[in-house]
Amino acid sequence: MTAISNKVINRLTLYHCLLKYTCKGKPFIASSEIADLLDLDDSLVRKDIALCGVLGHKKQGYVVDELKKSIEQKLGFSERKEVFIIGAGSLGTALVNYADFKDYGIDILALFDNDPNKIGKEIGGKRVVSLEKLSNLISRINIKNIILTVPPQAAQEVTDYAVQCGVRFIWNFTPTVLRVPKTVTVYYENIVSSFMQMQNASIA
Amino acid sequence: MTAISNKVINRLTLYHCLLKYTCKGKPFIASSEIADLLDLDDSLVRKDIALCGVLGHKKQGYVVDELKKSIEQKLGFSERKEVFIIGAGSLGTALVNYADFKDYGIDILALFDNDPNKIGKEIGGKRVVSLEKLSNLISRINIKNIILTVPPQAAQEVTDYAVQCGVRFIWNFTPTVLRVPKTVTVYYENIVSSFMQMQNASIA
DNA sequence: TAGATTGTTAATCGATTAACAATC
DNA sequence: TAGATTGTTAATCGATTAACAATC
Known part of the structure; x- marks a missing residue:
């Protein structure tokens, strides 16, 4: 391999x-x-x-x-990869609705948010759970991957909780840089950077 | 430079x-x-x-x-870059709501869709316009950038219209490869690939 | 002063391209 | 057969890292 x-x-x-x-x-x-x-x-x-x-x-x-x-x-598309989405805003909603994830083995189990109006409801067929239950559930279900779609101000705090509970991979959609131990991988989904790279192609 | x-x-x-x-x-x-x-x-x-x-x-x-x-x-964050979003589904909605775009000079003018229930309404403060009016408006306002968030089956057709009307950059969020002339740049926002790269980091 | 940090050159590493023999 | 296409090696190109003099 x-x-x-x-x-x-x-x-x-x-x-x-x-x-x-x-x-x-x-x-x-x-x-x-x-x-x-x-x-x-x-x-x-x-x-x-x-x-x-x-x-x-x-x-x-x-x-x-x-x-x-x-x-x-x-690329391991058929291996099942369990994921929590943290932040049930419009980006979290878009991702849970992203039909193709299933085909690639990406299995979203639940969304987490602290908005009482969202907690208990379903988005894209998945339950929205209170942020308070996050740590507990990460440890219990042994979740290794999280998708971070919270407001930038909350990103580091949520990250700290998740890391403590054993998360290994953080797919970071917020425009922030996260402090994590060397054993944890942050993948920066740098949306603005993509746009700038696209425009750069006109010269390059 | x-x-x-x-x-x-x-x-x-x-x-x-x-x-x-x-x-x-x-x-x-x-x-x-x-x-x-x-x-x-x-x-x-x-x-x-x-x-x-x-x-x-x-x-x-x-x-x-x-x-x-x-x-x-x-990186030219203060230069204004006008953009149309094509496809007012949940991903289009998430992008129009992406607060940080403004800070980077990315100015979304409107969304386009062919769902009669959406046309005429507003999403994230921007008007949803009928897809039929797309060609006309691209030419008239001289739009150079489009964000593609339509279903994959519709991607090539919409692309062809847009290219004919003079679009230069296509930010493609659909999981499809697009045929375009050499003068047009497609930037593939390959969401699944990002996840696979993240997981790869455990070995690399 | 001693230590920390920049700015930059040279060395290394990795990724892409060119080229071409093999062969269907 | 002639032409098209693979598989792979060698050459090139570009990006990262190591190293270190300059200096605050």
Whole structure:
């Protein structure tokens, strides 16, 4: 099991989308087709695919269905990953409604909030639970992943609770930098940065 | 004006968040403090800062306020960027409500949808307009940026309209790969990929 | 002064691209 | 057969890290 870089993960996920929608029904696809659609070098695409252990066919390319399944395997889409969403605002709501999560093994168990009007209700079919119960439930169900969609002012405090209870991964949608021990990973979903990178592409 | 890589943009945006929230009130910050909080090498932080044209002070570090302003300048936060959101579902709603966009010059003018129950209403203070009027308005207001939050099946069709009317940047939140001419930039906001990258960090 | 911190160069590391033999 | 496409190696490019003189 070779380590695989974040850039490769990102590209493989895009190949997967492409195979799922754009290439639906086609039996074969060539590395050059994928490369053209995503504006990449075709040898890079072949290298990525080689990492998944898929062999192509000269003159024909790769079997779409086989490639798709191998990417799913390589990235672990079928392994179930349990997640709590903390913050049942509009972003938390959008994420719980994100239909595709299921297909990737991302299983949202509940949302947490401290708004009495939301607690006890359901959003996207999931229960909204009081923030007071967070620590308890993280420990009890042994949750390792949380999605953070609280207001920035609350981000560090919630993080501290979650870390104490054993959370390992924090997917941070708030525009804040979090202090955590080295054993905990924060992934910064830096929404504004994405926009700036997009605009940068005009020059680059 | 040297070109600046996406990785640098991403880090500068994180430094900015850090200065805005975590370091509020502190007059100075050292490169090593930023590096520790974000788990980076301190010389990398100094290089990034040098790109913004900010000079530090030996033994003290950088002036927080000056650094913050220089990052804003460098990344163009104060330049106004007009945007249409296409798709007024829960993700479109979350984005129009994203309070911080204003601070970064991202100005959402309207949402577009084809649901008669939504058209004419307001979401997050912005009008929801019929998709039929999209082409017309893009051309007339000369919109260059769109945010795509429609169902995946509709993504390519909407893209084709938008491109015809002169859109230059498409921030694609749908899990699809889009065919566009070379002059148009698609930025793939690959939400599932982010999660997989986060989990990958446990090994890497 | 001694210690801390910058600014910058050189060394290293990793990722992408070019090239091409193999072969269907 | 000729052309297309893979699989892979070598070359290039770019980004990060190490190191250290300068200096407050």
